[in-house]
Amino acid sequence: MSDCHETSASTRVIVREKMPLIALAGQPNVGKSTLFNLLTGLNQHVGNWPGKTVERREGSFIFDDRSYGLVDLPGTYSLTANSPEEVIAREFILRERPDVVVAVVNAANLERSLYLVAELVALPTPIIVALNMMDVAAQEGMRIEPEVLEAALGVPVVPMTATRTAGTRELLRLLRETLDGHRLTNPRQPEIRADHRAALDEITRCIIGHVPEPYPAEWIALKLLEGDAEITRTIQNALPPEKWEAVYAVLRQHDDALLAVASGRYEWIGRMVRAAVVQPRMGQITWTKQLDRWAAHPFWGMAILAGILGLVFWLTFTIGSPVQGWLDTQVVGGLSNLAGQMLANAPFWLKGLIVDGVLGGAGAVITFLPIMVIFFAAFGVLEDTGYMARAAYVMDNLMHLMGLHGKSFLPLFLGFGCNVPAVMGTRVVDSKPARLLTILIAPLVPCTARMAVVAFLAPAFFGPKALLVSWTLVLFSIIILVLSGSLLNQVIFKGQRSAFIMEMPLYHLPNTRTIGLLVWQRSLSFVKKAGTNILAMAVVIWALSVLPNGDFGTSYLIQFGKWVAPVGRWMGLDWRLTVALITSFPAKENSIATLGVIFGSSRTAGLAQTLTSTYSTASALSFLVATMFFIPCMATVAVIRQETNSWGWTLLNIGLFLVISIVAASGVYHLALAVGL
Amino acid sequence: MLEQLIAEIRAGGTLEVNALAARLQTSPQLIEAMLEHLQRNGLIQSYVHCGDGCQGCSLQAACNSKQGTTTRLWQSSSKH
Amino acid sequence: MTPKSNQIPLADLTTGEEGSILFFTGGRSVTTRLASLGFTPGARVDMTQNYGRGPLIVTVRGTQVALGRGEAARIFVERSAG
Structure with missing residues (x-):
């Protein structure tokens, strides 16, 4: 290389003694320097481009007994005079006339890195495209056919992974063939409009x-x-x-x-x-097609879905419930006792605030966490493996009953865990009316909080038949959901149908990190969102139960309960059950805590017996039904407002649930009385 | 294609790379490359990288807006 | 005019059959969403699953896409021979 010419940059001419000159061009971060180092090894030197502060690297290498000169052009996105680098690159190619330009492109991002190639093909120098980073492209599941790219571009293409020295020999062979004139390049030019x-x-x-x-x-x-x-x-x-x-x-x-x-x-x-x-990976495609023969079959798909749902609930309750009970009695109960002892001499209001208000509220959140975590994890696994799309697919027919399609099933399913993520999850539904409808009916899905109330009360009232009653309640909820859905669709949305278009991801093994992260984020957001609400409301409810006189019997809460009691009477509920129902608004499981406060036992242990001896089976059944359909909890209402961005829809939702719960509970109460319960 | 992209950005509103790709009959990757190009040439400006609104949602994989869930704000520059 | 006998709705392809997309009928928003998943005129589609009722699965540009029967009835394709 003769750098020794003392001519000015614009008229500089390089004198070469038969040694072919090759220029490496490419955008930043395509592995151009790696390739340069790989080819030249120690035979390189670094200087500056004349008159510029841009680094100029050049070197030489020997291949099959022939020497080649190599210049590493500055990394540029294009060849327009946007920067000194771009001017240097194009002036070098035009003035110093390298014999070949090797254009290094990133196989994993062809869309971006081919832009420079689109400019290079307009220049008179022959080019070879080094399709670098093939390993990254493969990792991202892309399959690139270099010979097709070669045919399309009209210039030689060589796939390589410079970081693993893969493809360099092929590149060198191609260089020699091009220099010897055995490779005629006929680049296809971009066209202007x-x-x-x-x-x-x-x-x-x-x-x-x-x-x-x-x-x-x-x-x-x-x-x-x-x-x-x-x-x-x-x-x-x-x-x-x-x-x-x-x-x-x-x-x-x-x-x-x-x-x-x-x-x-x-x-x-x-x-x-x-x-x-x-596009993607053939092996995974065949595997996916095999599995889909079952998972997406109109009959077997439903059977598999039912089995999976059953398994998820079984897991949630067999693992979650004991942990929940342990947390409730040992941790929360222990803390309450401890606080009670420590505050024995404190003013009554402070003790009440801490023990009944704060610990009561925080306890409700803590005891719910195990069930949430298990449910989120199960959901995460189903999602990460790609199964959820199949669930949506097989549910499509059923969802059509409500004018919805399969995608709406996903958030509704999420609702079994908690209605808050269910409402947020409706974002997967593409059309606005379908999304609104899904939001409106989503709280009809019985969440774990409501199921916990049922799980507490049902055994007390129904003994061995508790499980049957619980499942009947769930089934009843789903029937009401389908009925309300189709009714709302006819009345408000005039029977509109939205399009069902959904990508079916390929199945893959679940990634524990992804799922762990998902469970962590979801649980954290549950604790933050629901936790603060429940805690605040627990304190408010406690305050209402002692104000104004510090006496429960004359408190605001009791006064309010007695005021709305006539409505409760339709459903066979006395003022105490009515108050309990109302206090389920901040958090569903509050109703048990409220009954505990009303019946004067902050420990729930004795409560079950007290309730059984106080209420008839008909009233108990009615209370359970009312709890299932009562106004969605405060956190859910808050996200409904947030997701619909309208108070109108939010109030409609509240009204709808109030009506459903009163009508359903009254109906059940009178029916139960009629059959002699 | 770039002209259409700029027109879409000028029109404002929420734009989503996948939807843009569909409207311009091309791939989301090419849209990304063009947005980068326009930004490099100062034809559009990118603003804050907002938080990811869908972060942690387990339905993300089925969601339309799953790709590029990180919200970006673009504005076409007065420079032409 | 070319004979129309070859133009059939996508929903009429049976499992395993192939076709190439001719045109769409119906709303712009649906067409846009279809296009974003690779359904563009000329694209080859491969019917992966069609039980004659309910939704169906097609493979287009290497991606499997579930479509409602209604949507599949608005995409017209030319059935490939063989």
Whole structure:
């Protein structure tokens, strides 16, 4: 390499003694330097490009007894005069005429890195595309066919992974063949849009014969259209004034040509990528198709779904409930006792606030966590393996009853855990009416909090039949859900149907990290959102139960309960059950705590017996039904407001649930009385 | 294609890379590349990287807006 | 005009049959969403699962997509021979 010429940068000419010169071009971060180091090893030196602070690296290497010179061009996104690097790169290619330009592209991001290639193919130097980072592309599940890309581009393409030295020999062989003239390159050029094509031709006509060496006229015309400042200056000086006037007139008319030229290049890139990239992994596809024969079968798919749902609930309650009970009696109960002892001499209100208010509220949150965690984990596994899309698919027919489609099933299913993520999860539903409808009916799905109330009361009232009663209540909820859904769809949404279009992801093994993260984030947000609400409301309810006189019997809470008691009477509920129902608004499980406060035992142990001896079976059944359908909990109402962005829909939802719970509970109460319960 | 992309950005509202890709009959990856290009050339400006609204949602994989869930704000510059 | 006998709704392809997309009928928003999943005129589709009722699964550009029967009835394809 002869750097010793003392000529100025613009007229510099390199004297070569038969050693072919190769230039490495590429965008930043495509592994160009890795490839340079790999080829040259220690035979490299680093300097600066003349007059610039940009680093110039060059070196040489020997392949099959022949030496080659290699220049590492600065990393550039394009060849427009946006930066000194871009000017250096294009001036080098045009003036020093390397024998071959190796364009390094990132196989994992062809859309971006082919832009430079789109510019390089317009230059007269032969190019070879080094399709680098094939390993990254493979990791991302992309399959690229280099020979198809080669055919589409019209220039040689060599796949490689420079970091693992894979593909270098092929690159060198290709270089030699190209230099020997055994590889004819015939690059396909990006096209400029038709309305600018004429302008390009006219400019080319005007400047031809006046373009200074070594620039090709058509390339100059393109750069003029792109508004390249440096080329514009050069040409303005080179052209006779009247010719420049003509060129300038065309340019002024097409001042938006910059985008048209770049657009043409992106369209060219789009064509190349479409041709060369085969989407994903064949093995996984066949596997997925095999599994889908069962999981997406109209009958077996439903059976599998039912089995999986059963398993999830079984897991949630067999593992979750004992942990929940242990937390309740040992941790929360222990803390309450401890606080009670420590505050024995404190004023009564402080003791009440801490023990009944704060610990009562926090306890409710803590005891719910095990069930939530298990449910979120089970849901996470189903989601991460790709199964959830199949569940939505097989449920599509059933969801049509409500004018919804399969996708709405996903958030509804989430509702079995907690209605809050269910309402937020309706974001997966694409059409607005369908989403609103799903939000409206989502709280009809019995969440774990309501199931906990049922799990507490049902055994007390129904003994061995508790399980049957619980499942009947769940089934009843689902029937009400379908009925309300189809009714609302007819009345409010006029029977609209939304489109069901859903990508079915390929099955893969669940990733524990992903699921762990999901459980952590969801649980954290549950504790934050629900926790603060429940805690605050527990304190408020406690305050209402002692104000104004410090006496429970005359408190505001009791007064309010007695005031609304007539409505409760329709459902067979006395004022105490009515108050309990109302206090389930901040959090469903509050109703048990309220009954505990009302019946004067903060420990729930004795409560079950007290309740059984106080209420008839009909009233108990009615209370359970009312609890299932009462106004969604405060946290759910808050997210409904947030997700619908409308108080109207939120109030409609509250009204709807109030009506459903009163009607259903009264109906059940009178029916139970009629059959003699 | 770039002109259409800029027109969509100028029109404002919420744009989603997948939907843009569909409207311009191309791939989301190409849209990303073009957005980067426009930003590099100062034709659009990118604002804050907002938080991810869907973070932690277990339905993310089925959600339309799953790709590029990190919300970005673009504005077309007065410079042309 | 070309004979229309080859233009059939996508929903009419049976499991295992292939076709290429001709055109869409119906709303712009649906067409847009279909396009974003790779359903563009000329694209090859492969019927992966069609039980004659309910939703169906097609493979387009290597991606499996579930479609409601209603949506599949609005996509017209040309059945590939063989």
